Amino acid sequence: xxxYVYGITTSSHPALPKDxxxxxxxxxxxxxLTTDGLxxxxxxxxxxxxxxxRDLLAHQSVLAEVGSxxxxxxxxxxxxxxxxxxxxxxxxxxxxxxxxxxRTLDGKVEYNIKATHDEEAVLHRVMSQNADIxxxxxxxxxxxxxxxxxxLRLGEMVVAAVKAQEAxxxxxxxxxxxxxxxxxxxxxESSGWLANVSFLVPRDAAxxxxxxxxxxxxxxxxxxxxxxxxxPPYSFVEPGPDRHTGEARxxxxxx
Amino acid sequence: xxVVPAQNTGGGGGGSSGLxxxxxxxxxxxxxxxxxxxxxxxxxxxxxxxxxxVVASVDTYLRFAEACNxxxxxxxxxxxxxxxxxxGEITESGARGKSKGALSGAAExxxxxxxxxxxxxxxxxxxxxxxxxxxxxxxxxxxx
Numbered sequence: 001x002x003x004y005v006y007g008i009t010t011s012s013h014p015a016l017p018k019d020x021x022x023x024x025x026x027x028x029x030x031x032x033l034t035t036d037g038l039x040x041x042x043x044x045x046x047x048x049x050x051x052x053x054r055d056l057l058a059h060q061s062v063l064a065e066v067g068s069x070x071x072x073x074x075x076x077x078x079x080x081x082x083x084x085x086x087x088x089x090x091x092x093x094x095x096x097x098x099x100x101x102x103r104t105l106d107g108k109v110e111y112n113i114k115a116t117h118d119e120e121a122v123l124h125r126v127m128s129q130n131a132d133i134x135x136x137x138x139x140x141x142x143x144x145x146x147x148x149x150x151x152l153r154l155g156e157m158v159v160a161a162v163k164a165q166e167a168x169x170x171x172x173x174x175x176x177x178x179x180x181x182x183x184x185x186x187x188x189e190s191s192g193w194l195a196n197v198s199f200l201v202p203r204d205a206a207x208x209x210x211x212x213x214x215x216x217x218x219x220x221x222x223x224x225x226x227x228x229x230x231x232p233p234y235s236f237v238e239p240g241p242d243r244h245t246g247e248a249r250x251x252x253x254x255x
Numbered sequence: 256x257x258v259v260p261a262q263n264t265g266g267g268g269g270g271s272s273g274l275x276x277x278x279x280x281x282x283x284x285x286x287x288x289x290x291x292x293x294x295x296x297x298x299x300x301x302x303x304x305x306x307x308x309v310v311a312s313v314d315t316y317l318r319f320a321e322a323c324n325x326x327x328x329x330x331x332x333x334x335x336x337x338x339x340x341x342x343g344e345i346t347e348s349g350a351r352g353k354s355k356g357a358l359s360g361a362a363e364x365x366x367x368x369x370x371x372x373x374x375x376x377x378x379x380x381x382x383x384x385x386x387x388x389x390x391x392x393x394x395x396x397x398x399x
Contacts, residue, residue: 018373049294056281057274076285078294090290114276123319123326137323145324155316158323187279198280228276234284 003081004045006030006062007072007232008091008098009038015069022062023055030062035088036095038102041066042087045080063236067232071106073098074232080178105236108182108200111209111229115195117166121222126161133157166194169223176216180209185235198235206230 004023009016009110011034021027024046033040041062049055064072091098127134136154140146146154173195178184182200186203187196201209210227217225287293 005288006262008286051282051294053274056278060277060281074285076283076287076293077281077290079286079288080294081291090288108284110280112277112280119322120326126321129324133323137326140320141324144319152313152316152321154323155318155320158319159315162319185284196279198284211330220263226276228280231277231280232285234280237284237286 001083002045003042003084003087003089004028004049005075005081006041006043006059007066007074008102009039009066009070009072010099010102011037013066013070013072013145015066015142016060016068017041020062020065023049023058027058031089033091036092038091038095038098040087040091042081042084043074049078049080051077061230067109067230070189071102071108072232073101073105074238076232100161100207101237101239104239105200105233108233108236109203109206109230110198110233110235111201111206111227112187112198112231112235113173113177113179113195113213114193114226114228115169116160116193116224116226117169118222118224122162122165123158125222126165130157130161133161138178154180154222169220170195172220173216173223173225176219177209177212179203180212183236187235200233200236201229203230 006022016032016039017030020030022030022043024043028043028046030041030043033042046055059077063072066072067074081090127137130189133154136150136157140150140154143150145151174184174186174197177197177199181199182202183200185198185200187198199209212227213227217223
């Protein structure tokens with residue numbers, strides 16, 4: 001029977017779980033394995049575990065529940081140890097490292113910010129700033145929409161302008177918020193958003209951070225800014241986001 | 256539905272903690288310990304989430320040209336209420352796994368999770384319905 005690992009915390013954590021349930025259908029009870037001042041949150045691993053919605057949510061809510069009372073180093077979803085003994089021996093082997101991370105991250109939470117453009121609003125902005133685009137749009141309108149080539153030319157210009165605006169706004173998001181955070185981790189490149197950035201924020205400074213987000217929303221109304229948090233410090237478990245990314249890749253390649 | 260029900264109080268205005276928005280954190284960040292194995296997530300890291308893509312392609316050019324045409328410059332930009340609409344699909348852009356079957360299986364499951372999460376988002380933004388289908392139908396009309 002392999003062991004599913006949710007996260008690592010200190011054994012002195014004030015609210016180690018007694019009756020919370022984890023992954024699996026029916027949900028398996030979460031257990032605590034302690035050694036060397038550390039505690040691993042684990043459960044038995046269900047057969048054929050896959051990234052289903054229910055199990056993703058279970059993973060997240062175990063971490064959220066325990067993380068609300070003290071620092072937890074979240075594992076990436078789907079981490080399996082062959083048995084409980086392997087978990088405790090890994091903890092013991094690297095106790096110093098995990099203790100250091102838990103001390104560093106104590107009292108801090110992650111806020112993930114995703115920004116996208118409101119399409120209509122950004123088109124307005126691009127048009128009002130670019131006389132060529134306005135002129136060409138007008139010409140196409142006069143011509144009943146314009147020919148295929150005219151449409152392509154206009155579209156190409158608009159896309160270039162929107163992309164430039166995306167880059168500019170991504171910088172604006174970062175510079176508006178990084179001053180309120182202790183660490184910043186830029187998320188993996190994805191085409192779904194123009195900015196995807198995680199900020200490590202002291203729990204008691206969350207209000208200030210969220211006010212900065214509100215100010216950002218007001219100053220750039222063509223942006224849609226989504227806030228997710230407070231979250232366990234997924235993006236900050238390893239020292240330094242760059243190194244984290246590098247290690248993650250290396251680990252992945254070994255599998 | 257919120258992912259962190261007890262804590263998610265400070266999202267503010269349009270902030271909403273759906274699974275969709277934190278999925279990539281749960282799947283792609285967090286601690287990795289090399290003495291452990293991971294369940295069949297091969298391929299997850301390379302999932303691309305195609306939501307609102309501005310990519311250089313003929314389709315995009317035509318869509319934007321048409322959007323400009325329809326845009327009423329006199330009217331102020333309208334902010335849709337609530338969540339941003341999430342239009343898109345998950346595309347699996349590569350395969351590094353040894354077993355293709357397992358890979359696409361995992362990707363499918365994740366797609367389902369995305370879709371469910373996305374549907375939740377959609378319910379909140381019904382006021383501004385737009386589907387990919389409608390967009391592509393429009394594109395077809397234009398090209399004819």
